[in-house]
Amino acid sequence: MDLTYTAEEEQFRQELRTWLAENIPTEWTVPGYWATLSDEESFEKRREWEARKTAAGFSGIQWPVEYGGRGGTPGMKAIYDEETVRAHAPQTVNVLGLTFLAPTIMAIGTEEQKAEIIGPMLRNEVIWCQGFSEPGAGSDLAAVATRGVLDGDEYVVNGQKIWTTNAMHGDKIFTIVRTEAGSEKHKGLSMLLIDMNQPGVEARPLKQMSGASEFGEVFLTDARVPAKDCLGEIGQGWRTAMLLLSFERGASGVGQYTEFRRQYDEIVAEAKRFGRADDPVARQELARCLVELECLRYHAMHILTQVEQGKDLGSESSMTKLQWSEAFQDLWEAFEHVLGPEATLSAPRPDVDLSPFHAQDHWSRSVTIWGGSSQVQRNIVAERVLGLPR
Amino acid sequence: MFFALTDEQQAFASTVTEFLAERFDLEAVRGVVEDPAGDGHPLTLWKGLADQGALAVLVPEEHDGLGLGLVDAQVVARALGAGVAPGPWLATVLAAEAVRIAGSAEQQSRWLPALAAGETVGTVALRGEGGAWDGSGITVDATSAEGESTSRLNGSASPVDYPAVAGLIVVAATDASGTPGLYLVEAGASGLTVRDQHTYDGTARVGAVEFADTPAEALPNGDAAAVRALLARGAVLNAADLVGVAREALTRTVAYDRDRNQFGVPVGSFQALKHALADLHVAVTMAEHAVLFAAHALDTDDPGVEIAVAVAGSKASDAAWNATGAMIQFFGGIGFTWEHEAHFFYKRARRRAPLFGSAAEHREALAALTM
Ligand SMILES: Cc1cc2nc3c(=O)[nH]c(=O)nc-3n(C[C@H](O)[C@H](O)[C@H](O)COP(=O)(O)OP(=O)(O)OC[C@H]3O[C@@H](n4cnc5c(N)ncnc54)[C@H](O)[C@@H]3O)c2cc1C
Numbered sequence: 147m148d149l150t151y152t153a154e155e156e157q158f159r160q161e162l163r164t165w166l167a168e169n170i171p172t173e174w175t176v177p178g179y180w181a182t183l184s185d186e187e188s189f190e191k192r193r194e195w196e197a198r199k200t201a202a203g204f205s206g207i208q209w210p211v212e213y214g215g216r217g218g219t220p221g222m223k224a225i226y227d228e229e230t231v232r233a234h235a236p237q238t239v240n241v242l243g244l245t246f247l248a249p250t251i252m253a254i255g256t257e258e259q260k261a262e263i264i265g266p267m268l269r270n271e272v273i274w275c276q277g278f279s280e281p282g283a284g285s286d287l288a289a290v291a292t293r294g295v296l297d298g299d300e301y302v303v304n305g306q307k308i309w310t311t312n313a314m315h316g317d318k319i320f321t322i323v324r325t326e327a328g329s330e331k332h333k334g335l336s337m338l339l340i341d342m343n344q345p346g347v348e349a350r351p352l353k354q355m356s357g358a359s360e361f362g363e364v365f366l367t368d369a370r371v372p373a374k375d376c377l378g379e380i381g382q383g384w385r386t387a388m389l390l391l392s393f394e395r396g397a398s399g400v401g402q403y404t405e406f407r408r409q410y411d412e413i414v415a416e417a418k419r420f421g422r423a424d425d426p427v428a429r430q431e432l433a434r435c436l437v438e439l440e441c442l443r444y445h446a447m448h449i450l451t452q453v454e455q456g457k458d459l460g461s462e463s464s465m466t467k468l469q470w471s472e473a474f475q476d477l478w479e480a481f482e483h484v485l486g487p488e489a490t491l492s493a494p495r496p497d498v499d500l501s502p503f504h505a506q507d508h509w510s511r512s513v514t515i516w517g518g519s520s521q522v523q524r525n526i527v528a529e530r531v532l533g534l535p536r
Numbered sequence: 537m538f539f540a541l542t543d544e545q546q547a548f549a550s551t552v553t554e555f556l557a558e559r560f561d562l563e564a565v566r567g568v569v570e571d572p573a574g575d576g577h578p579l580t581l582w583k584g585l586a587d588q589g590a591l592a593v594l595v596p597e598e599h600d601g602l603g604l605g606l607v608d609a610q611v612v613a614r615a616l617g618a619g620v621a622p623g624p625w626l627a628t629v630l631a632a633e634a635v636r637i638a639g640s641a642e643q644q645s646r647w648l649p650a651l652a653a654g655e656t657v658g659t660v661a662l663r664g665e666g667g668a669w670d671g672s673g674i675t676v677d678a679t680s681a682e683g684e685s686t687s688r689l690n691g692s693a694s695p696v697d698y699p700a701v702a703g704l705i706v707v708a709a710t711d712a713s714g715t716p717g718l719y720l721v722e723a724g725a726s727g728l729t730v731r732d733q734h735t736y737d738g739t740a741r742v743g744a745v746e747f748a749d750t751p752a753e754a755l756p757n758g759d760a761a762a763v764r765a766l767l768a769r770g771a772v773l774n775a776a777d778l779v780g781v782a783r784e785a786l787t788r789t790v791a792y793d794r795d796r797n798q799f800g801v802p803v804g805s806f807q808a809l810k811h812a813l814a815d816l817h818v819a820v821t822m823a824e825h826a827v828l829f830a831a832h833a834l835d836t837d838d839p840g841v842e843i844a845v846a847v848a849g850s851k852a853s854d855a856a857w858n859a860t861g862a863m864i865q866f867f868g869g870i871g872f873t874w875e876h877e878a879h880f881f882y883k884r885a886r887r888r889a890p891l892f893g894s895a896a897e898h899r900e901a902l903a904a905l906t907m
Pocket residue numbers: 242275276277278279283284285286308309310311312361512515516517518519520521522525
């Protein structure tokens with residue numbers, strides 16, 4: 147066991163810390179600051195800030211330098227995740243592009259795609275959406291019905307995508323489209339990179355249970371996309387999608403732990419303020435949450451070790467997803483249980499605003515659905531890790 | 537970053553596991569379980585463990601030990617838990633830790649080589665009936681007459697592992713001022729009574745030890761901190777045993793449910809079982825991580841060591857409790873029989889879960905540390 151980072155990695159931490167200290171306004175560190183802004187204001191502020199961060203060399207930490215990245219180590223990425231949370235840096239606006247699309251392009255994209263897509267994405271000049279889910283295709287992603295028909299050197303695409311994060315801000319969308327008429331399931335699919343700024347693409351916001359509209363619907367009506375804007379081969383969309391989804395498997399647990407642990411402390415502070423911190427049942431419930439969060443931290447170190455040793459995480463990432471999403475959701479259930487009726491009020495006292503807590507609380511219901519629901523993850527663990535029959 | 541066992545540590549684990557599989561398998565365990573009047577301390581097993589250095593792990597090299605840390609010791613504890621192996625391994629290791637942490641040079645030379653070689657069986661008596669596992673639950677008093685090096689103990693401690701075969705008992709006792717300390721009592725000392733308590737966990741033997749003006753030798757550095765250090769080590773190594781129990785129970789259950797057919801298909805293809813077993817796999821894996829981290833935290837005096845120990849203690853006992861309950865359920869009727877091995881795992885998990893602090897006590901400790 148050696149739970150330290152290298153000297154070079156610690157040096158990186160210092161540089162990043164210094165930059166963050168100079169570039170995060172104090173008001174951003176007030177809990178719930180971002181919830182006070184409109185969706186639009188929040189998005190634009192974050193877009194601009196993140197572009198500056200990129201210019202300062204603090205984006206694409208692990209990406210090769212040739213693609214505008216920093217060429218750093220997995221340890222540096224973990225440090226980056228931890229320090230940005232600590233400093234109250236805002237969340238990225240290009241999450242789907244950065245997490246999924248960019249690494250897939252680096253792995254299997256054409257030289258032209260690499261040159262045209264990655265830089266503008268890092269600078270937030272182009273915001274990317276993920277167009278996988280459809281009304282009839284959620285967990286069963288291979289049921290997509292959106293069709294693409296070749297017309298000259300372009301595909302003409304018709305169909306509907308749903309639950310599309312950043313639909314109203316998106317410039318481009320990577321989609322799974324059935325390009326082979328009459329094909330079924332995993333066959334005949336292609337990953338088309340569609341320009342959203344065209345008459346055939348209409349995005350409509352969907353209001354979430356929290357009241358925010360971070361996702362929406364995308365209607366494709368004779369939308370046009372050049373055939374060369376296919377990632378991976380035509381007809382191999384399933385394979386491309388699986389590769390793309392595998393990039394969720396990283397060592398992001400260190401940052402998640404830092405964030406959730408801070409939330410734990412904030413919830414404890416409220417419990418104290420409302421005189422609930424001495425209740426033995428409340429203490430048991432909160433401590434139970436802490437146990438799971440600490441386990442997430444250890445697990446993150448385990449995963450980082452695997453990544454550094456070049457091991458394929460494979461289905462183990464399903465376990466990671468279950469641990470962080472369930473622990474996070476449980477933490478917010480504890481918030482409700484422990485505070486009781488006061489937890490339901492945005493302003494239970496003149497000096498208390500619980501609405502940022504409600505934003506997290508409501509968000510916590512989504513994390514066990516997207517990115518492969520908990521039920522789907524349990525199927526994967528049971529079948530591929532434990533080897534139980536289908 | 538290296539959060540894993542080294543090749544040497546993995547090899548050590550395999551050695552113990554293979555030894556148990558070859559020389560002390562479940563049939564041998566059954567022999568001990570079905571002989572409740574026996575001392576539960578088979579010498580073949582004991583000698584084999586001693587030969588592999590399993591008793592010497594934490595003993596410094598100058599006292600004929602291996603001089604390793606708790607990360608190595610938890611490797612052995614996990615293997616013993618997985619094999620539901622009987623015997624006073626944990627008791628002896630903890631007695632040696634007490635002498636290492638708090639004993640004089642003379643006491644260390646006298647006891648450590650014998651404990652490391654398995655020539656002497658040791659045990660620890662750290663709390664009394666109904667007491668907490670934090671040093672406050674001690675029900676033995678120590679007095680020492682002016683100018684005398686020998687102390688006198690009065691009171692009792694329970695449950696104590698393997699007191700009947702122990703040559704050396706490390707006792708936590710409070711002095712006239714209420715300060716806890718650690719004392720050595722040798723088998724056969726006057727006023728020492730060992731009362732068998734008959735636990736349902738046939739892979740262990742436990743008893744109460746009672747002291748009536750029993751002569752004892754104080755460990756000079758046995759203060760409150762030493763008592764806590766010993767309890768923390770006990771908690772982590774006990775958690776390691778529980779994690780071994782949990783993993784093995786889960787592995788056996790999965791193997792059975794892959795093969796057992798009902799309704800024309802393997803029962804393991806039913807989603808109700810799959811999801812329960814998947815959740816258990818996650819829980820057991822997290823408990824393994826937690827034990828590893830806590831052992832490392834103790835080895836390195838990590839500032840968060842108290843949190844780490846409490847997390848490991850609570851997570852491991854919950855995981856073992858749940859995995860062994862599931863084992864009986866998901867084997868069906870056969871899992872409820874005496875003939876089947878499920879009850880070895882189930883009973884071991886339930887006997888050990890409350891030792892060195894129950895899951896709830898560890899959670900209360902976490903609340904106290906963070907709230
Ligand atoms: C906040 C948020 C953001 C999202 N962003 C995007 C995005 O940007 N792009 C995008 O493409 N999609 C996005 N999604 C969609 C998300 O991927 C889907 O919601 C998810 O895949 C589940 O599909 P579904 O909603 O159709 O539910 P269903 O698949 O209909 O599931 C309904 C219920 O059935 C369960 N279930 C389904 N299959 C099984 C099974 N085999 N075994 C057991 N139980 C099963 C599920 O777990 C769930 O509880 C987002 C969703 C949310 C909530």
